Every structure is written in C-alpha cells, then in structure tokens.
Amino acid sequence: MAVAMSSTCPGLYCGRTIINDSFEGECGVCPRGQRTNYEKICEECSGSPELYDWLYLGFMAMLPLVLHWFFIEWFSGKKSSSALFQHITALFECTAAAIVTLLLNDPVGQLSIRSCEVKVLSDWYTMLYNPSPDYVTTLHCTQEAVFPLYTIVLIYYAFCLVFMMLLRPLLVKKIACGLGKTDRFRSIYAALYFFPILTVLQAVGGGLLYYAFPYIILVLSLVTLAVYMSASEIQSFKNLVAKKKRLVVLFSHWLLHAYGIISISRLDKLGQDLPLLALVPGPALFYLLTARFTEPNRILAEGGNGH
Numbered sequence: 001m002a003v004a005m006s007s008t009c010p011g012l013y014c015g016r017t018i019i020n021d022s023f024e025g026e027c028g029v030c031p032r033g034q035r036t037n038y039e040k041i042c043e044e045c046s047g048s049p050e051l052y053d054w055l056y057l058g059f060m061a062m063l064p065l066v067l068h069w070f071f072i073e074w075f076s077g078k079k080s081s082s083a084l085f086q087h088i089t090a091l092f093e094c095t096a097a098a099i100v101t102l103l104l105n106d107p108v109g110q111l112s113i114r115s116c117e118v119k120v121l122s123d124w125y126t127m128l129y130n131p132s133p134d135y136v137t138t139l140h141c142t143q144e145a146v147f148p149l150y151t152i153v154l155i156y157y158a159f160c161l162v163f164m165m166l167l168r169p170l171l172v173k174k175i176a177c178g179l180g181k182t183d184r185f186r187s188i189y190a191a192l193y194f195f196p197i198l199t200v201l202q203a204v205g206g207g208l209l210y211y212a213f214p215y216i217i218l219v220l221s222l223v224t225l226a227v228y229m230s231a232s233e234i235q236s237f238k239n240l241v242a243k244k245k246r247l248v249v250l251f252s253h254w255l256l257h258a259y260g261i262i263s264i265s266r267l268d269k270l271g272q273d274l275p276l277l278a279l280v281p282g283p284a285l286f287y288l289l290t291a292r293f294t295e296p297n298r299i300l301a302e303g304g305n306g307h
Contacts, residue, residue, distance in 0.1 A: 009040040011131030012122065014141040017042045029141045033106060033148075035116045045116035045147050053115060053149060055263045059213045060153045063198055064160050064191075065094045071190040082175045086187065089171050090164075097159035104155070105148055116147045124150065124207025149210070153202045161195050164188065214263035221256035222283055225249075229284075235291040254280050 009015055009027035015036035016027055030042035037043050049057070068090035076083035102111050122129060123145040132138045144150050172184050201209070209216070228249055234240050241247065257280045265273035 009036075010133045011139060011141055012036075012129045013126045013143055013145060014131060014139050015040045015042040027139060027141075029143050032144060033114075035143065035145045035147070046114055047117060049113060049115045049149075050117075052263065052266050053118070055259070056149065056210050056213055057152070058259075059217065059263075060202065060209070061094065061098055061156060064157065064195065065090060067194050067198075068094070068164075068187070068191060071187040071194075075186040075190070082172070082184075085171060085175055086168070089167055093163040093167060094160055096163055097156055100159050101152060101156045105152055113148055113152070115149065116145060118146050118149065118210065121207050121211065124210065146207075146210075150202075150206055153206070154199060157195055157199055157202070161191070164191055214260050217256055217260035217263065221253050221260065225253040225283060226287060229287055229291075235288070237288060240288070250284060254284075257283070 013030075013036055014027045015030050017031065017034075018041055027040070030036060034042045034044050069087055072083055072086045072090065076086065099111070102113065103109055105113050107114065116123075118124075126145050127142040130138050130140050130142060168188055169185070172188065229240075232239075232246060234246065239246075240250065258277055261276050261279065262273075265276060267273050
C-alpha cells in the first residue's frame with residue numbers, strides 16, 4: 001500500500017516523509033539530509049562519503065589555499081621576509097576553517113560527515129526538475145540531493161573568509177615592514193575578489209566540477225609547471241636544484257599530479273592503479289630532456305645559419 005501511494009509523487013526529487021510507518025503530508029521536498037528512494041519515499045542519508053567525494057572536497061578546499069599562496073607570493077616581492085609567515089597563516093586559516101566546518105556538520109562535533117550518494121549530474125541541480133503535474137501548479141522539490149557536498153563547500157569558504165579577516169590583517173601589519181602601506185594588504189584584497197568567484201563557481205558549476213576536477217587538476221598542474229620552469233629558465237637538472245624554492249614548486253606539482261591520477265582512477269583496482277603513480281615525474285623529466293632543443297635563441301641561430 002505504501003508503494004502505491006508513494007508512486008503518485010511526480011518528478012525526480014519529490015517524495016513523502018514517513019513517520020511511525022505512515023505517510024506524513026503530501027508530496028513535496030524532503031527535509032535536509034534526506035532524499036527520495038526508488039519508491040519516492042524520503043529516506044535519511046546515513047552513508048559515508050566515498051573516496052572520490054573526499055577527493056572532490058579536498059580539491060575545493062585547496063582552491064582558496066592555492067590562490068592565497070599565489071597572491072601572497074605575487075605581492076610580497078623578492079626582498080620581503082613576510083611571505084613565509086603569510087603562507088603559514090593562510091595554511092592555518094584554511095585548516096581551521098575545514099576543521100570547524102566538519103565539526104558543525106552532521107554528526108555535530110565529529111570529524112566525519114554522513115552523506116547522500118551522488119548518482120547522476122541532475123542530483124546537483126534539483127531546482128531544474130520541479131514538476132508541474134497539471135501544467136499549472138509547480139511542486140517545488142528543490143533539495144540538496146547530494147547532501148552535504150553542495151553546502152559544505154560554501155560553509156567552508158565562509159569560515160575561510162572569517163578567519164582571514166580576523167588573523168591576516170594583524171599579521172601583515174606587524175611583519176610586512178618591507179612593503180608599502182598599500183602593497184602589504186594586496187593579497188587580502190585579492191582574496192576579497194576570488195572568494196565571491198569561488199562561491200559562484202560552486203553554486204553554479206558544483207556538479208560539473210564534481211565530475212571534471214581530476215582532469216582540471218592534471219591539465220592546470222602540467223601547464224603551470226611548464227610555465228614556471230620556462231619563466232625560471234630551468235633547462236637542466238643543475239638549474240633545477242640550484243634553489244630550494246624550485247624543488248618545493250616541483251614537489252608541489254608532483255603532489256597535484258598524483259592527486260589527479262588518484263582521482264581519475266579512484267583506486268578501484270590497486271594492482272592496476274598504483275603503478276600509474278610512476279608517471280608523476282614524467283612531465284618534468286620530459287621538459288628537462290627536451291628544453292635545450294626548443295630554446296628560442298638556438299632555433300633562431302640555426303635558422304640564420306640555414307640549418
């Protein structure tokens with residue numbers, strides 16, 4: 001009987017709430033933390049995020065941290081000694097924001113979350129699937145079918161912004177003596193621009209990012225590594241190890257390469273997927289081995305000699 005009654009609910013995400021083995025109310029939106037099953041009955045999400053879900057959350061958490069580090073490095077200047085402290089502060093801000101976000105999500109007070117399984121892309125955009133059974137009245141069944149992957153990122157960004165505004169201005173004012181009064185706060189001003197952009201990106205393209213982020217990581221990490229090595233005129237292993245900063249940048253990109261490979265493979269078959277990590281140093285080695293053959297000055301010289 002329950003199945004027959006619940007089958008009257010139209011649309012993909014409209015359902016009925018059950019209390020004490022009986023239906024409660026009409027077809028409509030499920031409470032937060034619940035989603036409809038195949039019988040159009042609202043069920044509480046009691047599962048744990050899969051590895052791929054955690055990797056997605058890690059990617060979204062890394063975005064503001066990487067942007068912080070980039071703008072800190074960009075605006076600090078070569079002679080500024082404050083960059084390292086600002087990097088550490090940015091890491092602390094994002095880490096604290098992530099911990100607080102996890103503690104405030106259900107189950108409250110634990111560094112774990114319960115989640116709904118992501119099945120299809122439309123789970124991220126339930127507002128586009130509000131049905132109109134009689135073509136006149138619309139049933140509004142918009143809900144977070146991917147609970148909590150959609151809102152937890154927005155909450156995290158909000159805490160990142162709060163911690164940054166509480167900590168960074170005081171730190172920069174104390175230690176950024178090598179910069180002008182305007183320049184020392186530019187990395188903070190940049191964050192006030194990119195946080196709204198990240199928020200809109202998650203709100204509008206969260207579902208697309210969920211499926212595309214492994215490939216975005218691989219492409220961007222490869223491009224940025226090539227640009228950095230080219231701009232730094234690194235053409236041999238000797239140039240690479242000449243400065244510690246270059247090794248730090250290289251190892252950071254290798255970690256991103258590995259992160260992307262693990263996200264794509266999902267480590268479903270360890271015997272087949274783990275050997276793929278051996279490809280991580282490949283792009284850097286290929287660049288170092290071929291850089292001397294593509295040096296613009298050499299190409300122009302050979303062209304002038306008629307070779």
